[in-house]
Amino acid sequence: MTNNHSLTHTAAIIGGGVIGGGWAARFLLHGWRVRVFDPHPDAAARIAAVLANARASLPALSDYPMPDEGELIFADSIADAVGEANWIQESVSEELALKHRVIAEIQAHAPKETLIGSSTSGYKPSELQEGATDPGRILVAHPFNPVYLLPLAEIVCGDAVSVENRDRACDILKSIGMKPLLVRKEIDAHIADRFLEAVWREALWLVNDDIATTAEIDDAIRYGFGLRWAQMGLFETYRLAGGEEGMAHFIAQFGPCLAWPWTKLMDVPELTDELVQKIADQSDAQSGERSIRELERIRDDNLVGILRALKDRDWGAGAVLNAHDRRLAPDQAADMPGTIDTAAPMRVLDLSVLPAWIDYNGHMTEFRYVQVFSDTCDRILLMIGMDSDYVAAGHSYYTAETHTMQVDEIGSNEKIYSTAQVLLSDEKRLHIFYRLHASDDDRLLATTEAMYLHVNRESGRVCPASPAIVANANRIAAAHAGLPVPDTAGRYVGQRK
Numbered sequence: 142m143t144n145n146h147s148l149t150h151t152a153a154i155i156g157g158g159v160i161g162g163g164w165a166a167r168f169l170l171h172g173w174r175v176r177v178f179d180p181h182p183d184a185a186a187r188i189a190a191v192l193a194n195a196r197a198s199l200p201a202l203s204d205y206p207m208p209d210e211g212e213l214i215f216a217d218s219i220a221d222a223v224g225e226a227n228w229i230q231e232s233v234s235e236e237l238a239l240k241h242r243v244i245a246e247i248q249a250h251a252p253k254e255t256l257i258g259s260s261t262s263g264y265k266p267s268e269l270q271e272g273a274t275d276p277g278r279i280l281v282a283h284p285f286n287p288v289y290l291l292p293l294a295e296i297v298c299g300d301a302v303s304v305e306n307r308d309r310a311c312d313i314l315k316s317i318g319m320k321p322l323l324v325r326k327e328i329d330a331h332i333a334d335r336f337l338e339a340v341w342r343e344a345l346w347l348v349n350d351d352i353a354t355t356a357e358i359d360d361a362i363r364y365g366f367g368l369r370w371a372q373m374g375l376f377e378t379y380r381l382a383g384g385e386e387g388m389a390h391f392i393a394q395f396g397p398c399l400a401w402p403w404t405k406l407m408d409v410p411e412l413t414d415e416l417v418q419k420i421a422d423q424s425d426a427q428s429g430e431r432s433i434r435e436l437e438r439i440r441d442d443n444l445v446g447i448l449r450a451l452k453d454r455d456w457g458a459g460a461v462l463n464a465h466d467r468r469l470a471p472d473q474a475a476d477m478p479g480t481i482d483t484a485a486p487m488r489v490l491d492l493s494v495l496p497a498w499i500d501y502n503g504h505m506t507e508f509r510y511v512q513v514f515s516d517t518c519d520r521i522l523l524m525i526g527m528d529s530d531y532v533a534a535g536h537s538y539y540t541a542e543t544h545t546m547q548v549d550e551i552g553s554n555e556k557i558y559s560t561a562q563v564l565l566s567d568e569k570r571l572h573i574f575y576r577l578h579a580s581d582d583d584r585l586l587a588t589t590e591a592m593y594l595h596v597n598r599e600s601g602r603v604c605p606a607s608p609a610i611v612a613n614a615n616r617i618a619a620a621h622a623g624l625p626v627p628d629t630a631g632r633y634v635g636q637r638k
């Protein structure tokens with residue numbers, strides 16, 4: 142399924158709480174029409190709040206404009222919600238009898254071929270499928286909060302679901318930027334929540350026994366192993382802990398500790414009123430100064446930053462985002478165009494200025510200019526042939542010099558586009574003049590002039606680029622040769638009239 146089809150697609154979200162709201166936002170921002178059914182009187186307000194968070198964060202993960210937002214419709218009944226659905230996501234409260242009732246009603250009214258993903262954190266697909274009219278269309282698609290940012294969805298099918306339906310589910314979830322992880326055998330709580338449950342039990346004991354406060358436990362995670370887990374997980378991290386001798390050595394070294402009483406695992410402290418109050422008091426002391434909405438925004442901004450860092454390294458969750466970007470990219474965006482416009486600079490990126498890009502003055506903050514022009518440069522380099530294979534083989538362009546001029550204010554949510562004018566291209570150098578414009582009236586917003594040098598990455602020395610890259614760059618430079626040289630090109634700081 143490509144991005145282009147999304148406008149014609151409808152997702153039905155049954156249950157619009159924290160998780161259903163997150164699914165609704167992810168589908169909507171990928172251009173799907175979304176029909177939500179949730180009888181709760183506050184459902185619309187809750188979804189509006191989740192959607193506001195998603196709009197402020199999800200588009201920041203992509204280097205391409207997202208499709209136009211789909212239409213959000215609140216349905217009066219399950220029948221009304223699912224009638225034309227291409228995907229149905231059940232996200233009602235975690236209670237098996239309720240899920241059975243809801244799934245039965247969905248299957249009575251949904252198109253015969255439409256798959257139903259359940260967000261259940263704990264139930265196995267065979268439990269959800271019990272007594273269903275068509276068990277082969279019911280599977281677990283277990284997401285993580287916030288659903289609109291975190292790519293993982295655990296897919297658990299059980300024996301009733303065909304490989305074809307399983308693959309179809311994975312394709313749909315990939316089309317909205319997710320990473321479907323197939324769980325081979327059904328098991329209570331799937332994979333991820335089994336870890337979280339173990340860690341949670343341990344944390345409850347540490348508070349119960351006055352070993353640590355809630356804040357200290359969070360510090361133990363976020364200043365240390367949490368950072369390792371976010372980018373390598375458990376086994377790859379421990380492989381490194383084993384050093385050159387590897388995993389077997391690591392297990393031999395630390396294996397005996399497993400027999401020591403380091404963990405209470407299956408024991409759970411009794412959740413007495415006192416313990417619950419103690420945890421709540423400590424949590425208030427830790428985080429009570431900030432509202433839940435503030436904390437959500439902080440979490441989302443942090444996640445965007447972490448995910449973007451992983452994206453730059455094409456690693457883990459960042460590699461999923463890059464794969465999704467390739468889906469969002471206009472066709473052939475990175476190839477050399479057949480003909481190059483000689484009458485105007487080359488339009489390269491179309492972007493939206495995200496709320497998170499705005500500083501205390503209410504304008505796009507400084508480093509975002511660098512980001513936008515740097516992304517524009519990367520696109521040009523990809524176009525002329527500097528792909529990841531070329532870089533891996535030992536050559537790249539390095540930035541030698543840049544000069545940015547802020548021309549007009551850039552506000553939140555503005556649609557902008559960047560252009561590039563190649564002023565000079567030879568075997569070793571690329572000299573490019575970039576402009577940033579407002580999409581609605583072509584107003585000039587900023588310029589950056591940059592010089593790039595082609596470098597042998599091992600020696601760090603400047604050297605000629607490959608003949609193919611030089612030929613492509615020269616073609617653009619030749620096409621731009623007739624354009625007037627920008628009157629601010631070559632300016633130094635403070636020279637502005």
Ligand SMILES: NC(=O)c1ccc[n+]([C@@H]2O[C@H](COP(=O)([O-])OP(=O)(O)OC[C@H]3O[C@@H](n4cnc5c(N)ncnc54)[C@H](O)[C@@H]3O)[C@@H](O)[C@H]2O)c1
Pocket residue numbers: 155156157158159160161178179180181184232233234235236239243260261262263283284285286
């Ligand atoms: N909260 C999490 O972090 C998380 C993460 C992953 C999966 N899940 C799973 O997602 C599901 C929903 O969890 P949540 O945290 O969003 O709960 P929630 O309580 O925030 O939302 C559940 C929603 O279901 C609605 N609902 C109840 N009966 C309904 C019905 N008959 N028809 C339509 N809507 C109905 C409720 O009004 C409520 O808005 C659960 O299965 C849970 O295990 C939760």
